[in-house]
Amino acid sequence: MDADESLIALIYNQEDELTKGESQDLIAMQYTIKTATYVYDALCRLGYQTVMVPVKNNLQEFARELGQYSPHNTFVFNICDGFAGDNFSASLIPQLLNDLGYKHTGSTARAVRLCTDKARSKQRLVKEGVPTPAYQVFKKPARSVKTPLPAIVKPVHEDASIGIDEKAVVTSAMELIERVDYVVSEYDQPALVEEFITGREFAVSMWGNGTMDVMPIAEHDFSATSDPLKSFLTYESKWVEDSFSYNEFKVVCPATLTPEEEEKVKEVAIGAFRAMGLRDFGRVDIRYRDGVPYVIDINEIPDLSPDAGFARASETAGYSYDQMVDRILTLAMHREGWR
Ligand SMILES: Nc1ncnc2c1ncn2[C@@H]1O[C@H](COP(=O)(O)OP(=O)(O)O)[C@@H](O)[C@H]1O
Numbered sequence: 001m002d003a004d005e006s007l008i009a010l011i012y013n014q015e016d017e018l019t020k021g022e023s024q025d026l027i028a029m030q031y032t033i034k035t036a037t038y039v040y041d042a043l044c045r046l047g048y049q050t051v052m053v054p055v056k057n058n059l060q061e062f063a064r065e066l067g068q069y070s071p072h073n074t075f076v077f078n079i080c081d082g083f084a085g086d087n088f089s090a091s092l093i094p095q096l097l098n099d100l101g102y103k104h105t106g107s108t109a110r111a112v113r114l115c116t117d118k119a120r121s122k123q124r125l126v127k128e129g130v131p132t133p134a135y136q137v138f139k140k141p142a143r144s145v146k147t148p149l150p151a152i153v154k155p156v157h158e159d160a161s162i163g164i165d166e167k168a169v170v171t172s173a174m175e176l177i178e179r180v181d182y183v184v185s186e187y188d189q190p191a192l193v194e195e196f197i198t199g200r201e202f203a204v205s206m207w208g209n210g211t212m213d214v215m216p217i218a219e220h221d222f223s224a225t226s227d228p229l230k231s232f233l234t235y236e237s238k239w240v241e242d243s244f245s246y247n248e249f250k251v252v253c254p255a256t257l258t259p260e261e262e263e264k265v266k267e268v269a270i271g272a273f274r275a276m277g278l279r280d281f282g283r284v285d286i287r288y289r290d291g292v293p294y295v296i297d298i299n300e301i302p303d304l305s306p307d308a309g310f311a312r313a314s315e316t317a318g319y320s321y322d323q324m325v326d327r328i329l330t331l332a333m334h335r336e337g338w339r
């Protein structure tokens with residue numbers, strides 16, 4: 001390669017074992033490997049000279065491998081959402097890239113740290129006046145329960161609905177205490193208990209820096225069940241291909257909303273993106289009840305596979321998969337003043 005020629009290093013996590021949780025959680029963790037091949041193929045088709053650099057269990061080993069490529073002509077496309085079985089470790093990657101002088105797509109270590117801690121994210125949303133459901137955080141099995149019931153109990157540092165099954169929604173203090181106990185012991189981290197918002201669920205994908213470009217809003221259609229307490233996205237509904245909810249819960253994009261509702265949902269989603277200090281792209285998950293969009297989750301590196309929400313929304317907005325990948329990269333390059 002010519003010394004001046006620009007290179008893209010696609011970095012992603014390649015996980016081979018679990019350190020906690022349920023054995024099936026590995027399906028979600030290993031999905032990033034598949035996503036990486038889609039993004040890699042798109043970058044190659046777009047004409048970028050691209051190398052794949054996996055993050056395995058060891059950060060030094062990763063730094064050595066990346067070190068073969070100079071930060072002066074290598075721009076990093078980062079889709080590493082944690083490594084060594086630990087989602088919360090995701091921020092160590094932008095931190096390391098920054099320390100080594102690499103420019104990269106997506107958010108800074110600080111923003112990633114915030115987003116991979118649901119408790120701190122909530123604190124920030126509340127501080128910035130972005131609507132989010134009432135909550136409590138439990139580091140140990142629960143004592144005094146103040147959160148309105150029904151509630152949902154989630155591990156603070158996971159994503160992809162890891163640790164969320166039908167028992168995550170609790171309707172009594174007793175159930176809540178039991179579920180907190182499960183999350184704390186099985187996932188080895190605090191539990192976030194949040195008021196369960198019965199109502200519609202939207203995913204809002206957006207990109208930009210400064211002025212945000214919000215893509216068509218997607219809605220999760222739970223009409224296959226008549227039970228509002230089962231109308232939510234469990235691990236099974238996202239990852240277990242032969243399950244009822246995986247097959248019967250559908251996505252509608254664009255969602256049917258009045259212009260006023262759409263405006264409200266977009267405004268809250270942009271508010272969440274900004275409150276977290278995200279860059280380039282992201283997806284905000286919202287539950288909608290009585291005219292109020294409540295932010296439940298902010299995805300700083302949303303799943304970029306062709307069948308996931310971000311690509312679906314950008315396709316509805318008129319971007320092919322390759323154009324989507326190119327736009328994310330170009331936004332980051334412009335932000336960095338990359339030649
Ligand atoms: N407060 C809530 N009210 C209703 N449903 C919720 C709430 N929090 C989470 N859920 C459901 O659980 C799913 C996963 O929760 P989320 O916070 O998005 O975690 P993850 O980071 O694992 O995606 C959501 O897509 C939604 O269906």
Ligand SMILES: [Mg+2]
Pocket residue numbers: 160161285297
């Ligand atoms: Mg989510």
